[in-house]
Amino acid sequence: MFLFFPLTFLCFGTGAFSKSLFTPCKLTDLPCIENSLNTAIPQIFGGIPELGIESCDPYFNKNIQINVPNLKVQLFNNTIMGYKTGKLSNLRFNSDLTNLSVDINYPEGELKATGQYDMKGRIGTLPIEGNGDYEYIAGQFLLNLECEIEKVKRNDGKTQMILKNYKFVAKPLTKIIYNFKNLFNGREDLAEAVRKFARENWKAIAELVQDPIWDASFTEMFKNINKYLKNVTLEEVFINN
Ligand SMILES: *[C@@H]1O[C@H](CO)[C@@H](O)[C@H](O)[C@H]1NC(C)=O
Numbered sequence: 642m643f644l645f646f647p648l649t650f651l652c653f654g655t656g657a658f659s660k661s662l663f664t665p666c667k668l669t670d671l672p673c674i675e676n677s678l679n680t681a682i683p684q685i686f687g688g689i690p691e692l693g694i695e696s697c698d699p700y701f702n703k704n705i706q707i708n709v710p711n712l713k714v715q716l717f718n719n720t721i722m723g724y725k726t727g728k729l730s731n732l733r734f735n736s737d738l739t740n741l742s743v744d745i746n747y748p749e750g751e752l753k754a755t756g757q758y759d760m761k762g763r764i765g766t767l768p769i770e771g772n773g774d775y776e777y778i779a780g781q782f783l784l785n786l787e788c789e790i791e792k793v794k795r796n797d798g799k800t801q802m803i804l805k806n807y808k809f810v811a812k813p814l815t816k817i818i819y820n821f822k823n824l825f826n827g828r829e830d831l832a833e834a835v836r837k838f839a840r841e842n843w844k845a846i847a848e849l850v851q852d853p854i855w856d857a858s859f860t861e862m863f864k865n866i867n868k869y870l871k872n873v874t875l876e877e878v879f880i881n882n
């Protein structure tokens with residue numbers, strides 16, 4: 642979703658994965674780059690078998706651990722979906738193209754996850770405990786992502802780009818639905834108190850627990866993106882002014 646190399650079409654006609662798949666943009670023409678990216682990203686996240694890139698939407702993750710003060714959560718067998726729906730805006734590069742910053746906007750109801758959970762602890766003064774199936778449906782989300790771009794000279798003199806260290810701020814903008822089955826081993830009175838709390842405090846809960854989930858997601862997406870970047874050069878993607 643923060644990828645910036647447009648894959649505009651595949652040359653199935655020739656049976657080859659052509660090099661000229663990209664809409665080259667001037668580095669100063671940010672709307673051009675943003676546009677290309679927003680077209681390309683859903684395809685890249687959908688997987689490109691020719692380049693050995695698997696789909697990362699949906700993304701399957703075996704185990705995510707969340708340790709925050711007073712609360713331990715483990716999420717198993719997670720299927721996370723909706724990355725493809727992120728739209729980029731406010732794209733910026735620094736002058737030597739070593740850093741980029743971009744906003745990613747997810748529409749209401751597109752980011753979703755399902756799996757199993759195991760949790761124990763408290764949020765504030767409210768005890769919370771359970772294990773079973775869970776479902777998560779996000780509202781609108783706004784992410785700001787910053788990352789470094791490493792540039793490596795290849796043997797042919799061209800430049801390969803690699804996305805490196807990143808940091809992000811994730812802001813949930815509208816109501817999130819949490820559905821955790823079998824809270825307190827089925828004790829309805831206790832479970833209802835937690836569900837009510839979650840309905841009223843969806844934002845604070847997201848802010849408390851979300852970072853490990855985004856981290857796992859970004860690690861996976863960066864892996865895919867960097868596979869893709871092995872097959873394109875900076876010179877193909879950015880044309881001179
Ligand atoms: C995760 O899925 C596997 C395979 O379906 C299953 O054996 C395992 O029990 C699941 N994990 C949890 C914590 O439910």
Ligand SMILES: *[C@@H]1O[C@H](CO)[C@@H](O)[C@H](O)[C@H]1NC(C)=O
Pocket residue numbers: 735739740741787788789806807808
């Ligand atoms: C580049 O990005 C990294 C990772 O987000 C950040 O730590 C660093 O401060 C940024 N550098 C510049 C020059 O923006």
Ligand SMILES: *[C@@H]1O[C@H](CO)[C@@H](O)[C@H](O)[C@H]1NC(C)=O
Pocket residue numbers: 658660871872873874
């Ligand atoms: C991309 O992959 C194709 C097929 O393997 C290859 O012909 C082409 O040279 C690669 N492009 C780059 C820039 O490495």
